[in-house]
Amino acid sequence: MNELQMLRQKNLDTIFNPKSVAVVGTNKVKGTVPYDILDNILKSDFNGMVFPVSPRELSIKGIRAYKYVVDVPDDVDLAILVFPSSVCHMALEQCGQKGIKAVIIISAGFKEVGEAGLMKERQLVDIARKYGMSFIGPNCLGVINTAPEVKLNASFAREMPGIGNIGFLSQSGALCTAVLDYASAKHIGFSKFISFGNKADISEIDLLYYLMNDDPTKVILMYLEEVSDGIALMKAAREVIAKSGKPILIIKSGRTEAGASAAASHTGSLTGKDEICDAAFAQAGIIRCDNIEEMFNKAIAFAYQPAPKSEKVAIITNAGGPGVLTTDAAISRGLKLAKFSEETTKILKKALPATANIKNPVDVIGDARSDRYVAAINAAFDDPDVDGVFVILTPQSMTDIDAIAEDVTKIAEGQTKPIYASFMGEKDVASGIQILQKKKIPHYILPESMCMAFEAVYHFNQHLKIKEHRVPELDHIQGKVARDMMNKFSSNGRSFIPEVETIHLLQTYGLPVPKGRLATSVDEAVQIAGEIGYPVVMKVVSDQIIHKSEVRGVELDIRDEIQAKEAYERIHEHVADIMPDASIKGIYVINMISGSEELILGIKRDPSFGPVVIVGLGGIFVEVFKDVSFGVAPLSYEEARRMIEQTRAYKILSGLRGRAPRDIESVIDALLRLGKMAEDFREIEELDINPLFVLEEGKGSIIGDARMILKRTK
């Protein structure tokens, strides 16, 4: 953490725990933001002092007001700016003069309205730097700290949320109001609630680090429209998760291109490819959610209940149909139905009527009252094969809904295994659901959501157990040779680097290149072929020819000297015919590989996450099945392995239907080396190895073709 970041952590502490707050630019007009902020702070029963700062008023709500913040006689810890954007810089300057270090800028009219706004925003940052201040915003809703020793609602949200252990961060202020309303109806509480707006100074990264050390926060939620620094976000997330074990759930909007352009039109975001974002989040251990509902469904599972030790659950229901639907949902989500022991079966048999289903899913039958539920849940909890219990209820005429809800909360107390519930319906079950929600039993309308939440907690906990991945040391890397080679490419202002040179570069990083060399005469070609042994392949090399096969510049399976001479001449004739202006550097003669599986490997530079390594099934299937997987560099061994395992090609490589298993380790090695290259050479915009021939287990891989695009240095 650099000095500026450390300063922000210190100032964030003041933002959340101020002894005195000035609301700068407030007024007496009810229903306006400048007034609502002041009003909310007072209503939240804040434990410190509040100073209204208003050029026009002597007092507001009976409290002495000051013309300027510098006029306030006491020390001010936190200033909240609600002036119009045109005068914010002057107010901030005064805050600096007053010695205030912590600021929230609520005012809108900055980056989000275009170039002029962006200039104003930069001015704010400059002023903050000058005085060692840090600020949240501009263009935000404010922040809330529910801690009983603080009780600060420094926002224009309609209401103060309840206390809880969820920290919520949002780039969109409007979404905050919907979230608060949603959470309040479901009795979901928060530790911190932060709208960070344009994040001109304090960013989501700073806030992540802050929440890492914030005791009351156990679960971190975030709504993001723009990943401005994906690398930093991943680094921060990894650190937060590793050090604190707190899960991070993020909604990143702009999944589709139209969505991204709508996001751009209102915040000016630059959005990277969505699949890369998926991969990067997964690598960092971030749980990506599609919407608020999904996020909170998972968040309450994390916040309310212990993590399951395995994916094996017991389902207790009073109706067969919903039991089947829940089983379907569980299996689809990768959960398993626990197998009850004889002991459990005996207990259930005794406790339930003869018509009940005592196998998992347990059907306590429509006329069940609470006693049957209690017996079944206890039996399930006691079974060693059960690591989680799902309680399903339909409101039938005999069902004592509230009593069952109460009993579920009692059974859950002190349990080390999680219990979730789904009371189906709406009106009749409403009071029962409220009982569950207040006592922190995760409740779900849909079995799907319940299973998805369970799976998320289980999966995150498995992720936590994995020892920190380390990027392995790679041998045979000639860093200096490669650097010189790359400098030479760039110094000539070249962008497209064709096969032979790309392969030379790859060789310096220990990637498996084919045998062969460039031939500039037919005799040399024959000589090379003789050296490496027939059959060989010949390919034209030219800076102008990107698609060699389109000029018929590739000859395969050349079996002897005569064929070699013919092939050499034929390539020259074809190129002369189809692309007479192309300058031919020579003919690349390499050994011919057969009996292999073909993959595609590559590097792409993502504007947000930086260097990304790609692997997938080669040949025409790349386009048909889009069977590719991404990893942000640098890669650990485990990440490189996961990348391959995630492709369907993995099944083929593993030896399908009596086909020979392939050398997967050599592919992992190639990915690790590509990852290192991508890190070391930021000028690589794209690099394709297509195909990589993967030989049988123990025999390695060989590059079949490669090319590279460098960033143009202007």
Added chain:
Amino acid sequence: MNELQMLRQKNLDTIFNPKSVAVVGTNKVKGTVPYDILDNILKSDFNGMVFPVSPRELSIKGIRAYKYVVDVPDDVDLAILVFPSSVCHMALEQCGQKGIKAVIIISAGFKEVGEAGLMKERQLVDIARKYGMSFIGPNCLGVINTAPEVKLNASFAREMPGIGNIGFLSQSGALCTAVLDYASAKHIGFSKFISFGNKADISEIDLLYYLMNDDPTKVILMYLEEVSDGIALMKAAREVIAKSGKPILIIKSGRTEAGASAAASHTGSLTGKDEICDAAFAQAGIIRCDNIEEMFNKAIAFAYQPAPKSEKVAIITNAGGPGVLTTDAAISRGLKLAKFSEETTKILKKALPATANIKNPVDVIGDARSDRYVAAINAAFDDPDVDGVFVILTPQSMTDIDAIAEDVTKIAEGQTKPIYASFMGEKDVASGIQILQKKKIPHYILPESMCMAFEAVYHFNQHLKIKEHRVPELDHIQGKVARDMMNKFSSNGRSFIPEVETIHLLQTYGLPVPKGRLATSVDEAVQIAGEIGYPVVMKVVSDQIIHKSEVRGVELDIRDEIQAKEAYERIHEHVADIMPDASIKGIYVINMISGSEELILGIKRDPSFGPVVIVGLGGIFVEVFKDVSFGVAPLSYEEARRMIEQTRAYKILSGLRGRAPRDIESVIDALLRLGKMAEDFREIEELDINPLFVLEEGKGSIIGDARMILKRTK
């Protein structure tokens, strides 16, 4: 429709519109089913007469009771049986004697409890047949008719639902209670509500036909655990949809194997493969839903709003974030954002503040009150490119939620384009949502659900427009030859039919078989090869050899007479070596095909839907990508085409990256012929064509290999 089915339609009419009802087996014990049923009928303000029948009571709730149903002095239209299962047959016999034709059997304790129960159930059916009666149940919740001229709640549901145009059918009684509760909270009304239980007599098929002609019902929903006759269900659904234009939405539980076995454990269902069910439903135009929430999300879109003419929508929001999330959801669901005309842009510019986003998605900005929403919605409706409007609202401090809801309902009146809403949050927006729900504006918590519902209505409407598919006449079918051939196979009690014979059979149905014949001597093999021309392929033929390549019984690319002789001998040697007991019928000599794409085609018999045709990508990719598509036979031309189009292989066949386009029509023709074969020969359990070589456009396809499994006749 046969006589029995016609009888059921007539009796169903009496079940729903009885002038007099007898509750047979009722009592005075509140909270029991026999009492609740009587009580519900009286509470529902039924327009006819009710007769309690109770062996022990003289009167119940002040109404004269009768010992037996035959004692009732007046005519009885409908009898509702609530006796224990042990005496139901006697009560039903008496109903028959009394001349009652319409019966609902609520009582449980039949098929669902095992063999003894099944016997009792069959007894009920026999009695019904004898007297020309029809009954719903047993083991059900009963039926509800909300029509004002009837008002009958002949069920033990907790409450009578509101009037509406949704007809709901359920195999599970317990689910009904959850559905009624859910719907009541959301102000969703019903036309008919039917729990059909074990469907021993009247089935879901009868009910579908009944609702087809039931005027108040506009949308049909069903919860099914068991598709006992898939073919009849598809036929009925097709007819209902074609004749009435009413959409049919079905939850079919038991998607996963564990789910299916849980279903089996409680109703004894036999479940077919789930993908086949998906395909069959899609063919019939049925909309399959995963859960209650999804079903009602779609149902209200159908029931409340006109169908969209295109997939182009306008999104109106007061917050950028939710606008982006909705755009993401719309694009992911295949919807499009409408492009506003200059006219619309001008209107929006004038009506909205400068900071608003006047492009689609329109952001009327956080401080918008109802006037801005109204202006934006009207402008969107008037735009010719817009065919649907999504209204998104977040509860910000200025937002006049209820006024906006009222205005949305007013604008929607008389509109020919649909409007859906999502008021985000929960408590603050609750009253606004209620206004929308009461005035039949579909409201969704999630943008995803909104877009999914819109897409479902759009897609169904497109489906309706398609002229009825016809199964085409196929030429060159030698039905009698094929029948004789098949009879011979079966008469020998054979099950596995190897390549040559399967190919002969396929040839009689006009499928494209390779050139070649069976050779029983080396000289004959050479002669055949000479006739068809080299290169050829040779394969061993034996009833005992299912996997020819495992005994090395296939020789490819045989180029001349010498190679032919060698190959012939080699095959015999290999088989003698690896599987010495196999009796070799001969060597199959056929022409060698190269330069083709390989597909797999086949027939499978599904226990529920009958003959199913399959097509997919051949080779090892079958297993890796499971790129297959299903169609229930008989197939129309359009269905066969859709089957291929649904595979990813279609992209390859269409000519990817300069590869030659393939003869897709010949594949369609092959599928149609397979469909006809599957229909004509019910004894085919499985038939595989693997591979089918698909040649270039206009050049047809050729079968590479085939085999068949026949049902064993015991």
